[in-house]
Structures are given as structure tokens and as C-alpha cells.
Amino acid sequence: MSRPLILVTNDDGIMSPGIRKLIKIMNSFGDVIVVAPNSPQSGKSHAITIEGGIKCTKVIIDDGPQIEYSCSGTPVDCVKLAVYKLLERKPDLCVSGINHGSNSSVNVIYSGTMAAAIEGYIEGVPSIGFSLLDFSKDADFSEVDKYIKYITTVVLNNFDNKNICLNVNIPKRLKNISIKGIKVCRQAYANWAERYEEKIDENGVKTYWLTGEFINFDSGKDTDEWYLKNHFITIVPIQVDLTNHNNLPLLNKLILNE
């Protein structure tokens, strides 16, 4: 492949440390176009803007060679706008992140970061979402370079113009424990047990604030949750057929084609 065209986006917004780091890494691989939200879009999942217009402005944020657009839409809007409007050709790679926080297990469903990568995949662009298990604005990205470079190289070398989408999660940097390696694995079966805090807003109206606790129901040792707990980077390949194929025979028996 000649110098690849790489689309970079995220859900934490174009100014977040995670995407600034990812842009720097991607500049070493190819021509980088950033199309990212102008404000935080965490938890926006695969939302698209259909009841209004999206604003999109060319911006210069630092002195790298990348070209950058700041957009008023969701992460998925950014990818669609890039592919269908802003870019002259289909990118060779779409990377999203580095997210501040985990997108392992069921989080993939809620994540704007992963939705952007999944949208790239739907559009036929090899795509990777990167997430670091550290919500802090000052998250330590110092160990991530070589792993992100390695995974990006594998995708560019083996999936040129092929359908692939990877959900990559990186353990939080701990003082005494290094990352042990990379594991390809499946999404753990887990959930959030939610609580809602009640607060009174400035107009005296009661509001409910989401908070919750992640619960892993999956004791499998082949899951992202297991490997992350054991200090491995996890790679879960992603697909978008939501059909529950296991349910088809039973439902075919129950539903009469009247």
C-alpha cells in the first residue's frame, strides 16, 4: 500500500488528550484527517443527527501535518460526514479514541468511540477503536504507543480494503505492573446495575443522574474482562449482525405463519 489515508475520530471531543495522542501516532503511518466532535459525546452510542444540520469547521490545534475538522455532531456523524462529504477518497483506516475509560464488554453498545469505529466498518473501512481504562484527564498514555503501533500495523498489512473492526482496550497504567501482552478474545457477558441520584436543579425541578456499578456475569477465561483484569490488552473483533441465530428454530416453531 502507498501512504495510507487515515481518518481519526473519538467521542471525548477533538481537544481531549486521548485523540491528540492518537493523531501523533497515526501521523507516523500515513496522511491523517481528523473529523471529531467539538464537545464531549461519551455515551452517544450510534446516534446520528437527523433533525438538524451539522456544523463542521476546519481547525488548527497543533503544528502536526494532520488536517482537522471540528464538528457539532455525534461520533457517527463525524465518520459519515468524513466518508461521504469531506474526504476525496475512502480512507484506508478509521481509528477512534483513545477513549478515556473502558469500552470492554457491554460498554461497546453505549460507547460513542466504538460506534464511530463500527460506522467505519459499516462503510467498508478497516476500523479500530482504542480505549484506555483510565477516566482521568491526566491519564497516563506513556505505555500505549508501541501497542497501538503494533495493532495498527497488523491491520494495515493484513486487512487492506477488507472488512475488519477491532475493539481494543488497554489496562490502566499501574505502578508496579506492566502490560503483559495482547489477547484476542470475546466480549464478556456483563451489565450495569444502575442507580439514579436525585438532585434539584436551579429551577427547583427534580432531576435524575445516572450512576451505576458494572457487573460481570461471565466467568469465562476467554473474555475481555478476564484478560483486562490480568493486565493484558484485549482485542475483540466486532460485527453488526444482531440476529440471535440461536433463537430462530424455537421462534419458527412458536410463530405460526398464519
Place this chain on the structure above:
Amino acid sequence: MSRPLILVTNDDGIMSPGIRKLIKIMNSFGDVIVVAPNSPQSGKSHAITIEGGIKCTKVIIDDGPQIEYSCSGTPVDCVKLAVYKLLERKPDLCVSGINHGSNSSVNVIYSGTMAAAIEGYIEGVPSIGFSLLDFSKDADFSEVDKYIKYITTVVLNNFDNKNICLNVNIPKRLKNISIKGIKVCRQAYANWAERYEEKIDENGVKTYWLTGEFINFDSGKDTDEWYLKNHFITIVPIQVDLTNHNNLPLLNKLILNE
């Protein structure tokens, strides 16, 4: 089962004709609690509100026996708030819709209606999303009653407290063609070829408006797209493991556990 507790929601908003119809139908099955968005939330997918509070108000919209809450959040917020805050016990069924427009094939990924049903499923509640292939506010719901009742009965009778999520799409009412029956099938492989219309807003700023064309890449005769085209109601059972299990062996070869 004694009289079931049924949670009703949607993405078109609590005042839309589709949900008013669905509430009426569900009143014949059990005790109905409506927790639905106070404004249109189409295309909101699995988005959740994490950077603010949700307002939620008890409302009376018509003279049915149902209890109704109008919420400022997304469809998924409505389901979470219902299950974790508003309801005294876990509902026996969660129904979402009737959506004005198709949620077949890849649309399931973008749909707020289906995201609400999927959230119900994630929370362990048997769930059904209903959609009519008619965007009109005056959509003709006259044929849908018996089919929605039939599918609801099948779920209540066979999946009490079991994991099930159904994506039900109903063909548009045509003058000379009746619905031919119900088919259990898989999600077609399809996509949207997007276009963006450029408009100048009231401040003179360029905005991009999403519009697109649905493209079905799937020639299979066992898909929702095929059956809808042939005037059948389609039922696609849904699951939320996005792992691309087919990719695992190849990736395991390519990724060295260094």
C-alpha cells in the same frame, strides 16, 4: 402468570400516534406503565445521558388506565429509569414503538426504538420493538392490532422471565395488498449510501443535513428485507454479543502475544 406489568416506550415521543396505539393494545394485556421521551428521539440509538440529569414528570394524556411518565432523556434512559427507579418491580414485558418508519436490517443499529427494546433485554426483561414502514404522522395502524396482539401473546406465554428480544417490522398498509403473514428471519446485510445537503443557517454558517438511500446488499430470501418486500411482517430475534467470532482464529494467528 398473573396480570403482567408492561413497560411501554418509544423514540418518536410520548405524543406520537404510534405509542398511543401501542398503549391501547397493551392495556388489554396487563398493567401498563409508560415511560417515554418528551420529544422526538429518532436516530438516538443506544445513547444515554451521562453529562446531565433527566427530568421525568407524571402526565395524563388520555383517559386510559395506564400510568405515564414523560422524560427528557433518550429511549434507553427511559428504560433504565423505569427499571431502576420508577417501577416497584421488574416489568414482565417491555414494548417499544410503534415506530413510524422501518427498523429492519442495519437500521436496528441507529434506532432509538430498538435500542429501548434492547436495553429491556439487557436488563433481563422480555422485550419487543414494533415498527411500521410508514413515516407519516397519519400512518395507517388499522391492520396492526391483531398481529401485535398475537406476537405479544406468544412472548408472554413462552418467555416469562426468559431472555428474548424481538425486532418486529410491519409492512406499510397498501390499498390492494394485505399483509401475508409473519416470518421469523435474520437481519439483512445492508447499508445507507449517505448524501449531505448543504444549507446556510440563520447565522450564515454552513450546515450539513443528512439524507441517504438505503442499499440492500443481501440477496438472501431468508432476510427481513426480502420478507417485508413480499408483504410479510418480520420478526428478527436480537442479541448483543458484537464479537465477530469468525474473525477470532485469523486474528489469533496474526496477533502475537508478545
